Amino acid sequence: MISNLIGVGYWFNYDQPHFPDPGTLVKTDFDVNYINEIIYLLENAKTKSFSQMGFSWCRFRCGSENMGNKELTNGKYIWPEGLAHYVKEHKILLPIDFLESLSNDYYEISDEYIIDYNFWMDFCNKNKISKLETYKANYDIGHLFIELKTNYSENSIKIINDFTKNERIGSKKLDLVNKLTSDRFVRFIGRFYGLKQFIINMEKNGVLVEFLPFTDDEYMKYKNGDIVLGGIGK
Numbered sequence: 001m002i003s004n005l006i007g008v009g010y011w012f013n014y015d016q017p018h019f020p021d022p023g024t025l026v027k028t029d030f031d032v033n034y035i036n037e038i039i040y041l042l043e044n045a046k047t048k049s050f051s052q053m054g055f056s057w058c059r060f061r062c063g064s065e066n067m068g069n070k071e072l073t074n075g076k077y078i079w080p081e082g083l084a085h086y087v088k089e090h091k092i093l094l095p096i097d098f099l100e101s102l103s104n105d106y107y108e109i110s111d112e113y114i115i116d117y118n119f120w121m122d123f124c125n126k127n128k129i130s131k132l133e134t135y136k137a138n139y140d141i142g143h144l145f146i147e148l149k150t151n152y153s154e155n156s157i158k159i160i161n162d163f164t165k166n167e168r169i170g171s172k173k174l175d176l177v178n179k180l181t182s183d184r185f186v187r188f189i190g191r192f193y194g195l196k197q198f199i200i201n202m203e204k205n206g207v208l209v210e211f212l213p214f215t216d217d218e219y220m221k222y223k224n225g226d227i228v229l230g231g232i233g234k
């Protein structure tokens with residue numbers, strides 16, 4: 001017999017671009033105790049798991065490596081293993097009916113199932129709390145283009161050093177500064193925090209900065225190790 005399951009926590013991707021952006025469900029005033037309660041429910045629900053095609057990655061591109069590759073079901077709802085991460089790290093809202101079911105329901109199901117996403121799509125459409133979009137958050141990963149104008153201030157080099165603090169690109173930072181001072185222009189790949197403020201500060205110091213976030217395609221390559229943080233180019 002084929003089971004009918006209600007899907008929760010599915011996000012946009014290439015094949016399903018109509019799915020929601022988790023950024024729109026971010027609720028910044030969540031109480032810590034409430035978040036812990038939800039995490040507890042997600043981590044302690046009785047579930048059966050199915051393997052997905054590949055490891056999933058956080059749509060906020062926060063760099064978390066622990067998103068899992070399973071789908072979990074309690075026989076009524078089905079959700080990706082990485083859902084707890086979105087609540088814990090990004091404070092997203094989840095449907096109450098779903099949360100209640102985690103502690104109340106468990107039904108055995110066969111390995112054959114179909115997922116109905118209508119409940120989830122409805123919930124997301126009705127509960128858009130934030131205008132935050134994942135790719136336009138304060139931090140992002142991608143290509144940073146830096147160009148020193150003729151009147152650049154020496155202080156800007158110090159600001160660049162502070163800005164590229166990411167430990168994963170630590171050793172490449174010197175190359176970045178060297179190339180920048182010799183060529184006046186550099187493209188640097190990294191994960192950057194506080195990008196908007198950085199761009200403003202740089203402009204005050206005679207430096208042009210542009211940022212191009214990774215496309216989904218590039219992000220997948222990065223996850224596979226084909227693009228490395230700290231990469232320098234033209």
Ligand SMILES: [Zn+2]
Pocket residue numbers: 058059060061062063064085089090
């Ligand atoms: Zn994340």
